[in-house]
Amino acid sequence: MSPLLDRPPFGPRDDEALRREMAALTHFHRRACPPYAELTKGLGKPRRLEDVPFVHVGLFKQMELRSEHASVRHQRVLKSSATTSGTSSRIPLDDESSRRQARSVVAILSDFIGAEPRPLLVLDDPRSLRDGGELPARVAAALSLKAMASDLRFVLPPARPVRWDAVKAALEKSGDVLVYGLTGILWAGWAAAAIPADVRGRLAKARVTFVHSGGWKTLEAPPVTRAAFEAALLAGTGKGSQVLDYYGLVEQVGIVYPLCRADARHVPVWADVIVRDPLTLEPRRGQEGQLQLMNPLPLGAPYHSVLTEDVGVRLPDGCPCGRAGRRFQLRGRIPQAEIRGCANG
């Protein structure tokens, strides 16, 4: 277990401790995953976080990298949503990493929405859980909230409206609920839906926390602003209701970057974000560039440091929202990157 996970997620950073963990994990994956060893051949021990070798996220679409070791017990395969080329990333999950990743997500999100368990309503198809040993990334994102849930319901059957009867049943048990969906699904299935009057009555008295992730591509025609999106979700909900947007990648499962009220995405102390020049891949400071994400959690495959197709900029440490530590803004995707329905800020 990474000792950094014992720290407050947005407290003082210890980047030397993170570098040591990343160097040790890089060494582990070089021994446990021969293709990764080949890819990183000739690269020395990372002396700075910027030196930690990265794997381009596209590689996970072309091959299934997997680290084999006596301490690693592989489970299912996590699969990203289909891209314009029709290919998906495939990330092998394992027991120990899953435990670390669940703990990480709970610690990060609790800082934004509180830790008290409450019923979780997932706007997704219940059959997504039965995909022959593969787990779609959006379902994994929903299940990462499970540790914060006292109860769980998948409430969006395929090609049908939200099961408002199930929503009402959850609201009858608790006046404090979590609702998770991909951004586009939450808009179409909830914000723009006709909610039955009896459910509206319950929602008006409830504290509803909407959590969403994924891009806004499906909300571009006609365009929906973030303010309109949040206003539509919160309309008619009770006191203390809120909306939380986070950025995350299937290739960095376990790390989410929530958006604060100051329009910044926050990086927990056990992760880092490095901005690189898209042409030279040299680190850039204070400028927009291609994002490299890293964390010391995964043992089952070398996805501990990945170069994304997303563009962003690091912001000065210290945020008006009160959180310390690293933060960044997401600005979009690199030109000609495949549209996968995520990460366009």
Next chain:
Amino acid sequence: MNENREKLRSLLTDVLLLGDGEFRFDLKRTDVDAWDSLAVVSIAVGVEETFQYHMSAEEAAAVQGVADLMKILEGQAIRF
């Protein structure tokens, strides 16, 4: 096999990644590698979809085999 037995067999075969002929009504959680925490959630969600009964988190976690699941459903007047 009655209709509910077939529905349950189909659900658990899917969730537990069982091959043809591997399902038994006396299967226990310890018999199946894939009966992990994700399978517990998947079974609970699948039961609601298939039998319209919402299992609580405690009920789902307490299921140690197919027989336990059938007992819970029989308590909801679902006959096997």
